[in-house]
């Protein structure tokens with residue numbers, strides 16, 4: 232494994248809610264509550280991600296890996312990395328897939344935030360009804376369903392949230 236970041240990869244870090252712009256946070260909370268009601272869930276929460284500038288990407292990942300190793304040595308079974316390399320993403324389901332944690336990038340437009348929250352919420356809902364996807368074909372179905380849901384939520388909430396389209 233190389234320490235360089237390949238051009239197709241980005242480093243994301245988990246950020247404190249205090250570092251999330253207020254308009255982003257508000258729109259995400261409203262979307263989250265709406266989706267919970269719609270999907271019949273009550274325990275969703277958001278963990279915020281931010282893109283790490285290339286200049287400190289390598290050091291941020293090294294530090295996060297070190298902290299994860301230390302946490303494991305201290306007895307934590309599955310310490311969640313606080314920074315990681317990934318293909319470009321808008322968000323993802325949390326480390327434990329169906330524990331209700333949605334990871335959402337705070338450095339994107341309000342429309343993208345609404346769509347990301349809805350998309351990841353649908354993944355959690357589906358994985359609880361069935362199970363997290365494993366096979367490529369299952370990922371495709373899950374992805375299609377999440378995209379369709381994202382469209383539906385955006386159509387439903389865009390006016391209410393008074394979010395300008397991207």
Ligand SMILES: [Zn+2]
Nearest residue numbers: 350354374377
């Ligand atoms: Zn997805």
